[in-house]
Amino acid sequence: MGQLCKPKIIPHLGEPLDTAVALLQHHRDEDYYGYELGDVWYIGIRSYASLVIGPDGTNATWTRQDGQRQAKIADSSLNDISRSFISEFSASGRIFGQVGFNYTAHTSGQAYIPGQWPLLSLMVPFIQVVISRESIILQSFDESQTMGPLNFLQNYRNGGPADLGPNRYPPVDILTNPDEYKVRVAKSILEIKKGKYTTAVPSRIVNLPQRVDMLATLLHGRQANTPARTFTFSHLGIQATGFSPEIVLSIENQVASTDALAGTRLWTEENCGSIANPLLNDPKEVFEHVIAVRGAIRRLTRLCSPDTISVKRFMSIMPRGNVQHIFSRVTGCLLPGKDGWDSIRSNITVPGVPSQRNMEAIQTFEPTPRDLYGGAVLMLDGTNLFEATLAIRTVFQDKSCQWLQAGAGITEHSNPEREFVETCEKLASVAPYLVAECTS
Numbered sequence: 001m002g003q004l005c006k007p008k009i010i011p012h013l014g015e016p017l018d019t020a021v022a023l024l025q026h027h028r029d030e031d032y033y034g035y036e037l038g039d040v041w042y043i044g045i046r047s048y049a050s051l052v053i054g055p056d057g058t059n060a061t062w063t064r065q066d067g068q069r070q071a072k073i074a075d076s077s078l079n080d081i082s083r084s085f086i087s088e089f090s091a092s093g094r095i096f097g098q099v100g101f102n103y104t105a106h107t108s109g110q111a112y113i114p115g116q117w118p119l120l121s122l123m124v125p126f127i128q129v130v131i132s133r134e135s136i137i138l139q140s141f142d143e144s145q146t147m148g149p150l151n152f153l154q155n156y157r158n159g160g161p162a163d164l165g166p167n168r169y170p171p172v173d174i175l176t177n178p179d180e181y182k183v184r185v186a187k188s189i190l191e192i193k194k195g196k197y198t199t200a201v202p203s204r205i206v207n208l209p210q211r212v213d214m215l216a217t218l219l220h221g222r223q224a225n226t227p228a229r230t231f232t233f234s235h236l237g238i239q240a241t242g243f244s245p246e247i248v249l250s251i252e253n254q255v256a257s258t259d260a261l262a263g264t265r266l267w268t269e270e271n272c273g274s275i276a277n278p279l280l281n282d283p284k285e286v287f288e289h290v291i292a293v294r295g296a297i298r299r300l301t302r303l304c305s306p307d308t309i310s311v312k313r314f315m316s317i318m319p320r321g322n323v324q325h326i327f328s329r330v331t332g333c334l335l336p337g338k339d340g341w342d343s344i345r346s347n348i349t350v351p352g353v354p355s356q357r358n359m360e361a362i363q364t365f366e367p368t369p370r371d372l373y374g375g376a377v378l379m380l381d382g383t384n385l386f387e388a389t390l391a392i393r394t395v396f397q398d399k400s401c402q403w404l405q406a407g408a409g410i411t412e413h414s415n416p417e418r419e420f421v422e423t424c425e426k427l428a429s430v431a432p433y434l435v436a437e438c439t440s
Contacts, residue, residue, distance in 0.1 A: 002048070002065070002141040004093050004128070008150055009137050016041045016131045019156065021219045023129065024232065026152050028215060033096035033123065035379045036222075036230035037387065040132045042379060044096050044125025045149065048141055051085040051122045052236065053078060055114035055371075057106040078107055078120060079341040089124045090382050093139060096233065097122035097378040098240070099348060099388070101362075101370040107345040113363065115371035116398065117238050122378070169434040170209050172404070174427040177204065181423065182416035185408070188365050192412045199291050202365035203373060203407030204423055208434070212395055212402050214241045216435035224433055225321035228259065229389035231377045240372055242394030243429065245320035248347045248376045251386040254334045256303055258347060262292035262409050263326030264422050267319045277317055279326060284413035289315060289326040291411075296330040303343040304332025321393070321429035340386035347388065348375055372396060373405040393429050404430055 012019065020041035024032055033044040052061045053073070060081060062069045073081060086095060100119045105112035127149060130137040136153055140146045181204045188200040218232045218241045227243040246261040263285035265278065279285055293311060300309050309332040318327035362370065373396065376388040396403055406426040408419040 003091065004139045004141060005143040005146065007137050007139045008146055009135055010150070010154060012131065012134060012136045016133060017219065017222055019131050019136070019153070021215050022156050023131070023149060023153060024218075025215050026149070028234070031123065031125075031235045033125065033233040033235070033379075034218070034231065035096065035377070035387070036227075037379070040130060042094060043129040043131065044094060044123065044127070045129070046126035046145075047123050047235070048092070048126040049085075049089060049124040050235075051082070051120070052118050053081070053120040055100075055102075055116060055119055057102075057114075057119045078103070079345070082120065082122065083339070083341055085122055086380060092124050092141075093128045093381070095122055095124050095378075095380045097380075098233065098235075098372055098391070099344060099376045099378060100372055101348060101374040103375065104345045104348045110360075113369040115369040117371035118236070121235060123235055169212070169436045172206065172208060172427075172431040172434065174206055174404075174424050174431050176206055178420050180204075181420050184365050185410055185414060185416040185419045188410040189412060189414055189416070191361075191364070192410065197361055198411070199288060200361050200365055200410045201374075201407045202410065203370070203405050205368060206404045206406075206427060206431075208395075208402040208404065210402075211437040212239075212241075212397055213435040213437040214239050214395070214397065217241050217395060217430075217433055220435060221430060221433035225393070225429060226319055227321070227393070229377075229387070231389065233377070237399050238372075239397040240377070240391065240394050242377065242389075242391055243321060244377070244389040244391065245318075245325065245393055246390040248388040248390050249340055249343055249386065250388070251334065251340050252384065255331060256300060256334055256340075256343070257329055257331040258296045258300060260289065260292040260296045260328045260330060261318065261320075261325045263289040264323055264408070264425065266425055267322055267324040277324075279317065279324060280315065284411055285326060286315070287413065288409045288411055289328070292409075293328050293330065296328075299343060299346045300330055300332045302346060303334060303338050305335055306332075308333040323425050323429060339383075340380075340388065344376070344388060374407075393426065395430055395434065 027045045031047045035042045050063045058074045060073045102112050127140040138146050184202045225243040228247050229244045232241040246259045250257050312329045314328045316327050318325050372391045375391050379387040406423040408422040
């Protein structure tokens, strides 16, 4: 296993977003990850090593510089396989990855219909870059490989924002198939009233007519959104760019936190910070949020000392692009010997749906298996940092298709028409900022 070379540091006075997009654009034909945390962009370029678990969770592929190995893993723990891979590369800087929605079902022994994307993938990047407002830090496993991006960044520094062309994407019909979705919502409400679930989150897919330029979309979309985290990746033929409103799990310095973000309305300046905000006075939205907070507390009790768990900023209003949500953050101190993998499977779930019924609910209320939607994008840094952000408000793309996806939280008080409108409001945080991939 190689070691990262001594970092190279250059001053930076530009916008981190512009520089990150320009650098990724320069390396767009290679595997890459980009992850925004705070006002800092963490970039990984080219795969030095990777772990990929197939869609049905029974096959693993390890790729390193000396070759590739595949194996059946039907009797193995995915969490332990992930830990082993991360431990092997613990001195190799940041590791990026994605965890599909079906990960929870597989690791808890539930039946599920596999999607097309990996259940889990992790990538150790060959070149690692950190872009802040003050500096750019570059490292790689081969110092000579740092020179390409270093020279590009030095030449780019005074070049201004990346020129990625106009927003030329064909109009996207986010109102497509309303009746089909409303029927599923009505079915969800009926099942909830029967006592089978407390809530449900059926989603709907909007297929896109042509391929998406993910990096131009990142630039345009991030300028118009206020996400908790932003991410983009292209790895092994699958791509996603997202403006995530919600942290699934963040662990830093032995303190874990997770967001409860439920209750949604269009964002307006009127009453935005007032207790008279209609969102805070809507019983259905408040009930949905309380369920989410209760679920977040329950999930952290598997990871943290119970007497350290607390709720912060309870039921505050959080703007996320064109919509606003009711927001609370739940935190706690890690128990000895615990890590993010002890909790990640229970954090990728539908709030209010008992874990053993999670996939049953999804298969009941959705016609198409989920892939990454509702899963998480990861950034890990040894034992110091575990970041998992929710993969929603995201555009997805693989070799055969591209799509948007949005859902709404359903309770017994829901109205199918209103829930359809809510999905449209969420889709509108991404759809207007799509940029078409150039075909020339």
